[in-house]
Structures are given as C-alpha cells and as structure tokens.
Amino acid sequence: MIELDRVSFNWPDGPEVLRDLSLRVAPGEKLVVLGANGCGKSTLLKLLNGLLFATAGSYRYRGDPVTRQRFRSAPWANRFRRETVLLFQHPEAMLFNPTVADEIGYGLRQMAQAESDGLIRQWAERLGIEALLENAPYSLSGGEKKKVALAALLALEPQCLLLDEPIANLDPRSSGWLVDHLLTTQATVIVTTHNLSMAAELGERCLIMDEQGSIRFDGPVRQALADMDLLQQANLVHRHRHRHGSFSHSHPHVHDWE
Amino acid sequence: MSDRYWLLLYLIAVVLVTLVHQPCYLLLGLLAVMLLSGSLRWRLLRKALLSMLLFNTAVSLGYLAIALMRDEFRADYLLLINARVLLLVMLGFWLSAGINIAKALRFSTTLSFLATLAAGQIRLMSRLIGDYRTAFESRCVKRPDWRERRRLALAQTEALLEHANHAATEISQAMRSRGVFDD
Amino acid sequence: MHIPDGFIAPQFYLPAYLVAGGFWVWASRDLRQRLDEETIPRLAVITALAYVVGLVMLPLPGGSSGHLVGIGILAMLFGIRLAFLAYSLVLLLQALLLGAGGMTALPVNALAVGLIGASVMAFSMRWQHRRHPLPYLAAGAYLAVILPALAVALVLGLQPAIAHREDGTPLFFPFGPEVVVPAILLPHLVIGGVEALLTLAVWRYARSRGWLDV
Numbered sequence: 064m065i066e067l068d069r070v071s072f073n074w075p076d077g078p079e080v081l082r083d084l085s086l087r088v089a090p091g092e093k094l095v096v097l098g099a100n101g102c103g104k105s106t107l108l109k110l111l112n113g114l115l116f117a118t119a120g121s122y123r124y125r126g127d128p129v130t131r132q133r134f135r136s137a138p139w140a141n142r143f144r145r146e147t148v149l150l151f152q153h154p155e156a157m158l159f160n161p162t163v164a165d166e167i168g169y170g171l172r173q174m175a176q177a178e179s180d181g182l183i184r185q186w187a188e189r190l191g192i193e194a195l196l197e198n199a200p201y202s203l204s205g206g207e208k209k210k211v212a213l214a215a216l217l218a219l220e221p222q223c224l225l226l227d228e229p230i231a232n233l234d235p236r237s238s239g240w241l242v243d244h245l246l247t248t249q250a251t252v253i254v255t256t257h258n259l260s261m262a263a264e265l266g267e268r269c270l271i272m273d274e275q276g277s278i279r280f281d282g283p284v285r286q287a288l289a290d291m292d293l294l295q296q297a298n299l300v301h302r303h304r305h306r307h308g309s310f311s312h313s314h315p316h317v318h319d320w321e
Numbered sequence: 322m323s324d325r326y327w328l329l330l331y332l333i334a335v336v337l338v339t340l341v342h343q344p345c346y347l348l349l350g351l352l353a354v355m356l357l358s359g360s361l362r363w364r365l366l367r368k369a370l371l372s373m374l375l376f377n378t379a380v381s382l383g384y385l386a387i388a389l390m391r392d393e394f395r396a397d398y399l400l401l402i403n404a405r406v407l408l409l410v411m412l413g414f415w416l417s418a419g420i421n422i423a424k425a426l427r428f429s430t431t432l433s434f435l436a437t438l439a440a441g442q443i444r445l446m447s448r449l450i451g452d453y454r455t456a457f458e459s460r461c462v463k464r465p466d467w468r469e470r471r472r473l474a475l476a477q478t479e480a481l482l483e484h485a486n487h488a489a490t491e492i493s494q495a496m497r498s499r500g501v502f503d504d
Numbered sequence: 505m506h507i508p509d510g511f512i513a514p515q516f517y518l519p520a521y522l523v524a525g526g527f528w529v530w531a532s533r534d535l536r537q538r539l540d541e542e543t544i545p546r547l548a549v550i551t552a553l554a555y556v557v558g559l560v561m562l563p564l565p566g567g568s569s570g571h572l573v574g575i576g577i578l579a580m581l582f583g584i585r586l587a588f589l590a591y592s593l594v595l596l597l598q599a600l601l602l603g604a605g606g607m608t609a610l611p612v613n614a615l616a617v618g619l620i621g622a623s624v625m626a627f628s629m630r631w632q633h634r635r636h637p638l639p640y641l642a643a644g645a646y647l648a649v650i651l652p653a654l655a656v657a658l659v660l661g662l663q664p665a666i667a668h669r670e671d672g673t674p675l676f677f678p679f680g681p682e683v684v685v686p687a688i689l690l691p692h693l694v695i696g697g698v699e700a701l702l703t704l705a706v707w708r709y710a711r712s713r714g715w716l717d718v
Contacts (some may be wrong), residue, residue: 159434
C-alpha cells in the first residue's frame with residue numbers, strides 16, 4: 064500500500080530531516096514509529112499524507128507516485144484525502160468548523176454521505192464527546208480537541224490512518240478505547256510515539272528512527288523492545304543511578320513499559 | 322431561533338439604542354435585559370459595569386467638572402450616556418454568552434472558518450503571553466527595571482511571531498490534509 | 505486608544521460603515537474568491553496576532569505601562585491590506601465573541617487604527633532609505649501610533665457638534681476637540697516612542713529570520 068524508496072527530505076536551506084528512508088507497508092498492517100523528539104517522525108507522517116514532498120527518492124501509494132503534480136488531478140486528490148488521514152500532533156490546527164458536530168461531519172458532508180447526522184452522533188458517543196456536539200471546538204481542552212479531531216477522521220472510515228502521538232493528552236479510558244480500535248480496524252495504521260508501552264500494545268512491527276532521521280531498526284516490536292542497546296542509541300531509554308538499600312548502581316531505564 | 326437571527330436582532334437593537342435619547346426608555350431597555358437574561362443577569366451586569374468603569378468614570382467626571390465650570394450642567398446627560406453605554410455593553414455580553422459566533426457567521430464559509438481559527442489561535446497566543454508574564458514575574462528576584470521590561474516585551478512579541486509563523490503552516494497543512502482545498 | 509461603544513452618534517457611525525465597507529472590499533480584492541490554502545490560515549493567524557499583540561505590556565518610563573498597539577508591526581510584516589483586514593476582524597471578534605469594543609465604534613476604530621496606522625507604516629517601509637532605513641521605520645512606527653490617536657480624538661471631538669439637543673446638551677461624547685485632542689494625544693506621544701523602539705527591534709528580528717523582502 065505504501066512504498067518509500069530511498070526518501071530524503073530537507074527544508075529549503077535547512078538540514079536533512081529524513082535521510083534515505085526505504086519502507087513498505089502492506090494493507091491492514093499496523094506499524095509503530097518510535098524515535099526521540101525531533102527525529103523526523105511528524106515530518107515522515109506529513110510526507111506520507113502528501114503534505115510535504117520528498118526532496119530525493121520516491122513515494123508510491125497503491126502503486127501511484129505521490130507528487131505535487133499528482134495532487135493537481137482532483138479525482139485522485141479527493142480519493143487520496145478520503146483514504147489517507149492524518150491526526151496532527153497538535154490537533155487545534157485541524158479544527159476550523161463552528162461546532163464539534165460540524166467538525167465531525169465535515170468530511171462526511173464533503174463526501175455527500177447520507178445519514179451523516181447519525182454517524183456524527185455515533186462517533187461522538189464512541190469517543191465520549193456527545194455532550195460537546197454543539198460546543199465550539201476552540202473552547203475545548205487539549206484532550207477533548209484531540210478526541211474531536213480523532214472522531215472527525217475515524218468517521219470517514221479511512222483505509223490508512225496516520226496518527227502523530229495519538230495518546231498524548233488523552234485520558235486512560237480514551238487511549239484504551241483507541242488502542243482497541245486500532246487493533247481491530249481493517250485499516251492500515253501508522254502511529255508515531257515515544258511511548259514504549261503503546262508500541263508494545265499496538266504493533267506487530269516497529270520502526271525505530273535515530274536522531275539523524277534514518278531508520279535504525281525495522282522489525283518485530285518485541286525484538287526491538289528487548290534490545291536495550293538499540294533503544295539507548297535511539298534515545299528511547301535512559302541510564303541513571305539508583306539505590307537498593309545501601310547498594311547503588313546504574314542501568315538503562317524504561318519507565319513506561321514493563 | 323438560529324444564531325444568525327440573534328446576531329441580526331442584536332445589530333438592530335444596537336442601532337435602535339443609539340437612536341433613543343430619552344434616559345427613561347434606555348432604563349426600561351436595561352430592565353428588559355435584566356429580566357430576560359435569566360440566571361446570567363448579575364454576571365452580565367457586573368462584567369458590563371467593570372468593563373465600562375474606567376472610560377465612563379473619566380468622561381462623567383470630566384463632564385461634571387467642565388459643565389459646572391461653564392454653568393451648563395445637565396444631570397440627564399450623565400444618566401443618558403451611562404445608561405446607553407451600560408445597555409449596549411450588556412447587550413454585547415449577552416449575545417456573546419448566548420451564541421456561537423462562528424455559527425452565526427456561517428452564511429460565509431470563509432468568515433466562519435476565519436472566526437473559528439482566529440478564536441482558537443487567540444486562546445493559544447493569550448496563554449503564551451500569560452505564561453511569559455507569569456514566568457517573568459516568578460523569575461524576577463528584584464523589581465525589574467525599564468530595560469528588563471522592554472526585553473520581556475520584545476521576547477513576547479518575537480515568541481508570538483514565531484508561533485504565528487508555525488501555526489499558519491500547520492493550519493494550512495491540516496486543512497489541506499482534510500481536503501478543504503480540493504475541488 | 506480605542507473608542508468604546510456608545511459614544512459615537514449614528515449620524516457618524518452609519519456612514520463610517522459605508523466608508524469602511526468600501527475599504528474592506530478593496531483590501532479583500534487581492535484575496536482570491538476561492539478558499540485559498542495560504543490566505544485563510546495566514547489571515548486567521550494574523551488576526552489572532554493583532555489581538556494578542558495588544559495584550560503585550562509596553563513598559564513606559566517611570567514604572568507604568570501601556571498596551572502595545574501593534575499595527576505598525578502588523579503592517580511592516582504583512583502589508584496594508586492584510587493588516588487592515590486582520591485588525592477589522594479583531595474588532596469584530598472582540599465585539600461579538602468577547603462583548604468588548606462594540607459595533608458602534610467598530611468602523612471608526614478600524615479606519616483610524618487599522619487603515620491610517622497601517623498605511624503610515626507601510627509607506628515608511630516603501631520609502632525607507634536603502635542604507636539608513638532606521639530613521640524612516642522609526643518615524644513610520646511613531647506616526648502609526650500618533651496619527652490614529654489624532655484621528656480618534658478628532659472623531660470624538662466632533663460628536664458634540666454632530667449630535668446635541670436644542671439647548672446644546674450633547675447626546676453622545678460631550679467634549680469638543682479642544683479638550684479631547686490633548687487628552688488623547690499627549691500620552692500617545694510617549695507610547696508612540698516606546699512602540700517605535702519595539703517595532704525597530706522586531707524589524708531587526710524579522711529581517712534576521714528572512715520574513716522581510718528587504
């Protein structure tokens with residue numbers, strides 16, 4: 064479904080953010096992208112969503128090259144936008160409609176989806192935001208905004224879900240619901256996080272990016288999480304000293320995963 | 322009634338209020354707002370009085386001093402101007418408490434998007450400014466001098482510009498991602 | 505320097521809406537009719553910026569402070585049209601969203617601060633000396649505060665002449681220009697100076713970030 068071939072990306076006059084990435088993701092596959100802050104995870108998702116374009120290498124979606132020119136064809140662009148959705152790390156950028164109901168229904172109405180009102184209510188209930196339907200999105204808290212953005216994306220029943228740090232800011236019930244949903248959906252899911260327990264719950268496969276924007280590891284999650292040297296090199300775990308009674312020693316720590 | 326009609330009604334009321342020059346009718350209008358605004362009434366009144374306090378006190382006292390000096394004092398002018406401003410400000414607060422403004426502007430997609438996005442950004446940027454100010458206070462060991470306060474104002478302005486630059490790009494990408502600009 | 509609600513007579517604010525309306529059409533002519541992926545986010549963010557810049561406290565000598573007007577900074581970065589539109593939108597949002605400012609004062613505030621202020625700054629940017637731009641920019645930023653303040657004062661000062669009872673009692677703002685012009689202008693002579701200093705610092709910063717085509 065997704066094929067990246069030796070993709071690099073840099074901002075004009077800026078340093079390289081992504082370096083020589085090659086990646087294939089099959090339909091329905093769940094992939095977790097791990098990496099420290101600033102390693103290019105968000106840039107990778109924006110590239111996969113056709114918002115940024117590779118400065119070298121190629122990106123194919125269902126065999127079609129994803130380029131700036133490709134988006135000039137309206138039918139292709141519409142299909143791509145309907146099938147591939149991105150949850151931004153800071154979801155307020157995504158919210159531009161007067162009410163939460165409008166926000167969730169935005170894509171549905173664009174697709175002229177019949178029964179959109181029923182779908183809006185259904186998705187709002189799933190995410191526990193049905194009481195907020197008439198509220199203005201900008202008046203909500205950070206976590207609520209994320210739920211609205213998620214509901215708006217999931218209501219489209221996309222075939223490829225790109226989620227940038229989806230559980231940051233979410234309460235435990237909602238993040239639990241989201242993980243369950245992602246495990247059961249037929250859609251292809253690519254999730255970025257630096258939360259290792261989320262990776263362990265979600266993925267069969269994980270990608271670890273290093274701080275230079277290259278892929279350091281691509282394989283089973285369990286194997287990656289067992290490799291302390293790898294996690295330490297990617298700045299996903301840290302080493303610090305601690306005490307057991309009178310005995311003090313230091314070793315790498317993973318605080319959010321056991 | 323939809324938010325758009327409330328907005329229209331409000332605009333008509335505003336023009337009417339400025340066409341009335343009898344304080345007693347304006348006071349009747351105030352009474353009507355107090356009665357109709359239900360449980361909101363005392364909050365509206367308090368907010369309105371606070372927001373007009375500075376300017377209206379200055380104008381009223383100034384008028385008092387100058388009119389007495391020229392022997393032109395008219396008490397009903399003071400009543401008229403203060404009743405009118407209070408009524409207008411209360412109407413404004415009542416409207417903003419009761420309607421979703423972006424919804425009222427839905428007759429224009431562009432205006433409605435603009436209002437929603439701007440309102441969201443106003444909240445984020447106000448928080449940023451508030452954080453800067455409180456962090457500055459918290460870090461000042463002694464009373465800051467003019468130079469330090471100028472540096473704070475500059476740092477705030479630069480942070481706002483950086484935020485604005487970044488936010489414009491993010492919003493543009495997010496809207497594109499959700500298919501807003503595809504025909 | 506904003507005029508609050510209720511002090512401008514309808515004989516003045518209704519025609520002012522017509523004039524402002526003409527300029528709003530002119531200013532948005534450049535923005536494409538279609539939803540544009542650059543313009544909408546940019547205008548929304550600049551609008552928020554125009555609002556929030558007013559929250560920045562401007563340190564005045566002697567320990568007191570005033571609020572930054574900010575129109576000079578907006579015009580310097582985004583040009584007259586965007587600055588004027590954003591400023592007008594802020595006034596609209598303030599009136600309708602926050603219930604502050606008010607619809608009767610909106611067109612006057614938009615024209616005085618948004619249009620006159622932005623135009624002065626934009627002209628000073630256009631005419632700046634290639635090698636010694638600072639005095640031009642400083643003068644522009646200073647006048648972008650002083651001239652709108654003067655315009656606001658004159659509009660207020662006109663009110664007793666426009667709207668009064670038969671016996672001469674005013675119906676809206678009570679003071680003539682001889683009182684209101686010095687009362688508003690004098691503090692702004694100081695505020696304008698500090699604002700100009702800050703605008704120059706922001707200009708340096710914006711230039712170093714490549715936001716200005718200088």
